[in-house]
Amino acid sequence: MKDPKTLLADAGRVLAHEGQGDYVAGHVSLRLPDAPDHFLMKPAGMGLEEMTAENIITVDIEGNKVAGTFGRHNEVFIHSEVLRARPDCHAVVHTHAIYAVVFSSLGKPLQAVSNDGAFFAGGLPVFSETTDLIITPERGKAVARTLGKHGALILRNHGIVTAAPTMEEAVYLALKLNQACQAQMMAEWAGGAKLVGDPAEAMAKGAYANRPDIHTGIFNYVLRRCK
Ligand SMILES: [Zn+2]
Numbered sequence: 001m002k003d004p005k006t007l008l009a010d011a012g013r014v015l016a017h018e019g020q021g022d023y024v025a026g027h028v029s030l031r032l033p034d035a036p037d038h039f040l041m042k043p044a045g046m047g048l049e050e051m052t053a054e055n056i057i058t059v060d061i062e063g064n065k066v067a068g069t070f071g072r073h074n075e076v077f078i079h080s081e082v083l084r085a086r087p088d089c090h091a092v093v094h095t096h097a098i099y100a101v102v103f104s105s106l107g108k109p110l111q112a113v114s115n116d117g118a119f120f121a122g123g124l125p126v127f128s129e130t131t132d133l134i135i136t137p138e139r140g141k142a143v144a145r146t147l148g149k150h151g152a153l154i155l156r157n158h159g160i161v162t163a164a165p166t167m168e169e170a171v172y173l174a175l176k177l178n179q180a181c182q183a184q185m186m187a188e189w190a191g192g193a194k195l196v197g198d199p200a201e202a203m204a205k206g207a208y209a210n211r212p213d214i215h216t217g218i219f220n221y222v223l224r225r226c227k
Contacts (some may be wrong), residue, residue: 004030008040009051011167014222015095016049018175022096023047026159029059029079030167031090037061039083043070048095049226063137075133077140082163085144089163091170095178096159103181104156106188112197113187116180119173119210121202125150131157152177168215175218 002010008030020026027042042048043055057068063080065072079092103110110117110124127146134140134155143161147153152162152173162173187193197205 005053012048012051013226017226020095021048026095027073029092044073074135078134081140081144091167093162093170093174097178099178099182100160104154112202114183116176118202118206119176125153127155168219172215
């Protein structure tokens with residue numbers, strides 16, 4: 001099994017490879033298995049793909065940095081409050097995934113235009129309280145409330161948040177969400193989707209294809225392409 005810092009660094013590389021980097025913005029976190037009220041997090045001031053065991057920081061559930069020499073992202077509270085609210089989740093991703101951000105400006109619900117949309121057929125919350133950055137514990141708690149029991153949400157005009165039991169699943173949801181939004185954007189450019197997956201069928205398809213072996217398989221595939 002990979003050590004947590006290697007897994008977190010790999011998650012950043014996969015997300016960056018798949019176009020979810022926004023220069024040095026965006027971040028990922030992973031709860032420490034032996035200290036559940038602490039998590040590892042990407043440091044501020046560097047790209048998603050630049051994480052190493054040396055620059056990753058450790059943060060407590062209040063959002064305080066407790067180890068590491070590099071800076072802490074101001075939006076740490078997305079991670080601390082989602083991990084606090086969701087003991088079933090150990091990994092959180094926040095990126096400024098461009099298709100999801102642009103899609104959110106349309107004010108339309110996500111449709112199952114492609115397979116990717118099926119993963120969110122059970123509901124995709126949109127956080128609309130602010131389009132500003134999430135830089136206070138209160139705003140972090142509000143994001144966690146909006147996320148509820150879902151695995152992903154869109155921060156309107158800002159980015160996405162995914163949360164899952166594993167790092168691989170949180171990354172998978174981030175990739176699929178951006179791709180689902182891209183598919184619908186393409187349909188919108190052509191006048192809007194006329195035919196989309198039946199909601200019940202889409203839910204069944206999403207449930208079937210949302211499995212740990214698929215999460216890991218895609219994560220490791222993209223990682224191989226990073227080399
Ligand atoms: Zn952000």
